[in-house]
Amino acid sequence: MTLAAPVIEVSEEDRMRGDLYNYLGLMLAAPADQMLLEQTAALSGDESPLGKAIQGLARVAKVSTPKAVETEFNTLFIGLGRGELLPYASYYLTGFLNEKPLANLRATMASFGMTRAADKFEPEDNIASLMEMMAGMIVGRFGRVASVEEQKQFFNAHIGTWATHYFTDLQAAKSSVLYASVGAVGLALMDIEREAFRMTASA
Numbered sequence: 001m002t003l004a005a006p007v008i009e010v011s012e013e014d015r016m017r018g019d020l021y022n023y024l025g026l027m028l029a030a031p032a033d034q035m036l037l038e039q040t041a042a043l044s045g046d047e048s049p050l051g052k053a054i055q056g057l058a059r060v061a062k063v064s065t066p067k068a069v070e071t072e073f074n075t076l077f078i079g080l081g082r083g084e085l086l087p088y089a090s091y092y093l094t095g096f097l098n099e100k101p102l103a104n105l106r107a108t109m110a111s112f113g114m115t116r117a118a119d120k121f122e123p124e125d126n127i128a129s130l131m132e133m134m135a136g137m138i139v140g141r142f143g144r145v146a147s148v149e150e151q152k153q154f155f156n157a158h159i160g161t162w163a164t165h166y167f168t169d170l171q172a173a174k175s176s177v178l179y180a181s182v183g184a185v186g187l188a189l190m191d192i193e194r195e196a197f198r199m200t201a202s203a
Contacts, residue, residue, distance in 0.1 A: 010139050018138035020189055025131035027182050028087065031070040037061050050188035057181035064178050075175040084173050085166070089125035092162035101125055105158050109133070112142050127166055130159055152197040160197075164190045 010018070026036065040061035045051030077083040086092075090099040102125045109115070109124065114133060116124050137146035137154060146154070167190060170176060170183030 010145060014138050014145075017193075018135045020185075021131045021135035021138065024182070024186055024189070025128045025135060027179075028126075028128035028131065031066065031073040032061075032064075032178070034066050037064055037066065037069065048188075050185070050192060053181070053184040053188045057178075057185055060178050060181045069178055072175055072177055072179060076170075076173055076179055084175050085169055087127040087166060088123055089127075089130070089158060089162050090123065092166060098123055101158070101161075105130075108154065108158065112137070112146070114142055125158070127163065130163070134159060148197075148200055152200060155193055155197060160190070160194055164194075 026032075027040075032040065038061075041058050043054050043058040043061075045054035045058075075083065076085055077087060086097070088097055089101040089105065090097050093099070093101050102123050105125050114136070116129075120129075134151070134154065136142050137151055139145065164187060167183045167186035171180045171187065173179070173183075176183065
Protein backbone atom coordinates (compact mmCIF):
# COMPACT_ATOMS: atom_id res chain seq x y z
CA MET A 1 0.00 0.00 0.00
CA THR A 2 1.30 3.43 -0.89
CA LEU A 3 0.09 6.67 0.59
CA ALA A 4 -1.03 9.36 -1.80
CA ALA A 5 1.00 12.54 -1.76
CA PRO A 6 -0.83 15.31 0.08
CA VAL A 7 -2.65 17.77 -2.16
CA ILE A 8 -1.21 21.24 -1.64
CA GLU A 9 -3.83 23.94 -2.03
CA VAL A 10 -2.58 27.11 -3.70
CA SER A 11 -4.74 30.05 -4.79
CA GLU A 12 -4.98 30.87 -8.49
CA GLU A 13 -3.13 34.14 -7.93
CA ASP A 14 -0.28 32.39 -6.14
CA ARG A 15 -0.18 29.67 -8.81
CA MET A 16 0.30 32.40 -11.41
CA ARG A 17 3.00 34.07 -9.30
CA GLY A 18 4.79 30.76 -8.93
CA ASP A 19 4.50 30.07 -12.65
CA LEU A 20 6.03 33.44 -13.51
CA TYR A 21 8.93 33.01 -11.09
CA ASN A 22 9.49 29.50 -12.45
CA TYR A 23 9.37 30.77 -16.03
CA LEU A 24 12.00 33.42 -15.29
CA GLY A 25 14.11 30.73 -13.66
CA LEU A 26 13.89 28.60 -16.81
CA MET A 27 14.73 31.50 -19.12
CA LEU A 28 17.71 32.56 -17.02
CA ALA A 29 19.12 29.08 -16.37
CA ALA A 30 19.85 28.06 -19.96
CA PRO A 31 19.23 29.26 -23.53
CA ALA A 32 15.59 28.92 -24.55
CA ASP A 33 14.98 26.05 -26.96
CA GLN A 34 12.43 26.05 -29.76
CA MET A 35 9.61 24.79 -27.53
CA LEU A 36 10.21 27.45 -24.87
CA LEU A 37 10.43 30.16 -27.54
CA GLU A 38 7.12 29.02 -29.02
CA GLN A 39 5.51 28.99 -25.58
CA THR A 40 6.89 32.46 -24.94
CA ALA A 41 5.62 33.75 -28.30
CA ALA A 42 2.13 32.55 -27.33
CA LEU A 43 2.04 34.55 -24.10
CA SER A 44 -0.40 37.43 -23.79
CA GLY A 45 -0.68 40.24 -21.29
CA ASP A 46 -3.03 43.01 -20.23
CA GLU A 47 -2.34 46.76 -20.14
CA SER A 48 -0.56 46.70 -16.78
CA PRO A 49 3.22 47.29 -16.73
CA LEU A 50 3.76 43.53 -16.28
CA GLY A 51 1.24 42.71 -19.01
CA LYS A 52 2.91 45.10 -21.45
CA ALA A 53 6.33 43.64 -20.62
CA ILE A 54 4.99 40.14 -21.33
CA GLN A 55 3.52 41.35 -24.64
CA GLY A 56 6.90 42.78 -25.60
CA LEU A 57 8.67 39.55 -24.69
CA ALA A 58 6.20 37.53 -26.76
CA ARG A 59 6.83 39.76 -29.79
CA VAL A 60 10.59 39.31 -29.58
CA ALA A 61 10.26 35.55 -29.02
CA LYS A 62 8.27 35.24 -32.25
CA VAL A 63 11.25 36.43 -34.30
CA SER A 64 13.96 34.69 -32.24
CA THR A 65 15.74 31.47 -33.17
CA PRO A 66 17.32 29.00 -30.73
CA LYS A 67 20.75 29.57 -32.30
CA ALA A 68 20.54 33.35 -31.90
CA VAL A 69 19.27 32.99 -28.33
CA GLU A 70 22.10 30.60 -27.45
CA THR A 71 24.66 33.08 -28.78
CA GLU A 72 23.02 35.90 -26.83
CA PHE A 73 22.87 33.81 -23.64
CA ASN A 74 26.52 32.82 -23.90
CA THR A 75 27.65 36.38 -24.53
CA LEU A 76 25.61 37.75 -21.64
CA PHE A 77 26.25 35.12 -19.01
CA ILE A 78 29.26 33.00 -19.97
CA GLY A 79 31.60 34.77 -22.40
CA LEU A 80 35.32 34.19 -22.65
CA GLY A 81 36.27 34.01 -19.01
CA ARG A 82 33.09 35.78 -17.92
CA GLY A 83 29.95 37.12 -19.52
CA GLU A 84 28.71 40.67 -19.78
CA LEU A 85 26.74 40.17 -16.55
CA LEU A 86 27.48 38.19 -13.40
CA PRO A 87 24.04 37.09 -12.16
CA TYR A 88 24.92 36.44 -8.52
CA ALA A 89 23.66 38.10 -5.36
CA SER A 90 27.12 38.06 -3.79
CA TYR A 91 28.62 39.91 -6.73
CA TYR A 92 25.89 42.55 -6.85
CA LEU A 93 25.92 43.13 -3.10
CA THR A 94 29.65 42.87 -2.32
CA GLY A 95 31.52 43.01 -5.64
CA PHE A 96 32.84 39.48 -5.14
CA LEU A 97 31.55 35.94 -5.67
CA ASN A 98 30.92 33.43 -2.87
CA GLU A 99 30.55 36.05 -0.14
CA LYS A 100 28.23 36.45 2.85
CA PRO A 101 25.00 36.71 0.79
CA LEU A 102 25.66 33.16 -0.44
CA ALA A 103 26.33 31.88 3.09
CA ASN A 104 23.11 33.52 4.29
CA LEU A 105 21.16 31.95 1.43
CA ARG A 106 22.56 28.50 2.19
CA ALA A 107 21.39 28.83 5.80
CA THR A 108 17.90 29.76 4.60
CA MET A 109 17.89 26.89 2.11
CA ALA A 110 18.81 24.42 4.86
CA SER A 111 15.96 25.66 7.04
CA PHE A 112 13.50 24.95 4.21
CA GLY A 113 15.03 21.64 3.18
CA MET A 114 16.21 23.05 -0.15
CA THR A 115 19.29 21.44 -1.66
CA ARG A 116 21.32 22.23 -4.74
CA ALA A 117 20.71 19.81 -7.61
CA ALA A 118 23.52 17.31 -8.08
CA ASP A 119 24.14 18.45 -11.65
CA LYS A 120 24.43 22.15 -10.72
CA PHE A 121 27.87 23.48 -9.94
CA GLU A 122 27.49 27.26 -9.88
CA PRO A 123 26.78 29.13 -6.62
CA GLU A 124 23.21 28.91 -5.41
CA ASP A 125 22.78 32.70 -5.28
CA ASN A 126 22.44 32.98 -9.07
CA ILE A 127 19.29 34.72 -10.26
CA ALA A 128 17.85 31.65 -12.00
CA SER A 129 18.06 29.51 -8.87
CA LEU A 130 16.56 32.24 -6.71
CA MET A 131 13.60 32.57 -9.07
CA GLU A 132 13.08 28.78 -8.89
CA MET A 133 13.36 28.80 -5.09
CA MET A 134 10.76 31.55 -4.78
CA ALA A 135 8.45 29.63 -7.11
CA GLY A 136 8.90 26.51 -5.01
CA MET A 137 8.08 28.34 -1.79
CA ILE A 138 4.92 29.82 -3.29
CA VAL A 139 3.49 26.55 -4.64
CA GLY A 140 4.81 24.19 -1.97
CA ARG A 141 7.49 22.37 -3.91
CA PHE A 142 9.58 21.94 -0.76
CA GLY A 143 6.92 20.03 1.15
CA ARG A 144 4.72 22.89 2.21
CA VAL A 145 3.58 26.29 1.02
CA ALA A 146 5.62 29.03 2.64
CA SER A 147 3.56 31.56 4.56
CA VAL A 148 3.29 35.09 3.20
CA GLU A 149 5.64 36.21 5.98
CA GLU A 150 8.20 33.56 5.02
CA GLN A 151 7.93 34.52 1.36
CA LYS A 152 8.40 38.16 2.29
CA GLN A 153 11.46 37.40 4.42
CA PHE A 154 13.01 35.33 1.63
CA PHE A 155 12.29 37.99 -0.98
CA ASN A 156 13.62 40.83 1.15
CA ALA A 157 16.74 38.94 2.23
CA HIS A 158 17.78 37.26 -1.02
CA ILE A 159 15.99 38.82 -4.01
CA GLY A 160 14.74 42.33 -3.30
CA THR A 161 18.19 43.55 -2.28
CA TRP A 162 19.62 43.25 -5.80
CA ALA A 163 17.30 41.71 -8.42
CA THR A 164 15.84 45.06 -9.52
CA HIS A 165 19.36 46.31 -10.24
CA TYR A 166 20.16 43.07 -12.06
CA PHE A 167 17.05 43.11 -14.26
CA THR A 168 17.72 46.77 -15.08
CA ASP A 169 21.26 45.84 -16.14
CA LEU A 170 19.89 42.94 -18.19
CA GLN A 171 17.59 45.31 -20.06
CA ALA A 172 20.44 47.70 -20.79
CA ALA A 173 23.17 45.15 -21.63
CA LYS A 174 24.57 45.76 -25.11
CA SER A 175 24.17 42.08 -26.06
CA SER A 176 20.55 41.84 -24.86
CA VAL A 177 17.82 41.28 -27.42
CA LEU A 178 15.42 38.62 -26.16
CA TYR A 179 16.92 38.97 -22.69
CA ALA A 180 16.22 42.70 -22.61
CA SER A 181 12.54 41.73 -22.70
CA VAL A 182 13.11 39.05 -20.05
CA GLY A 183 14.66 41.79 -17.93
CA ALA A 184 11.59 43.98 -18.42
CA VAL A 185 9.31 41.18 -17.19
CA GLY A 186 11.57 40.50 -14.23
CA LEU A 187 11.67 44.18 -13.32
CA ALA A 188 7.88 44.48 -13.47
CA LEU A 189 7.46 41.39 -11.28
CA MET A 190 9.94 42.73 -8.72
CA ASP A 191 7.97 46.00 -8.50
CA ILE A 192 4.71 44.11 -7.94
CA GLU A 193 6.18 41.79 -5.32
CA ARG A 194 7.93 44.56 -3.40
CA GLU A 195 4.73 46.60 -3.21
CA ALA A 196 2.61 43.57 -2.28
CA PHE A 197 4.95 42.60 0.55
CA ARG A 198 5.09 46.22 1.71
CA MET A 199 1.30 46.29 1.90
CA THR A 200 1.21 43.10 3.98
CA ALA A 201 3.39 44.86 6.53
CA SER A 202 0.95 47.76 6.82
CA ALA A 203 -2.25 45.70 6.65
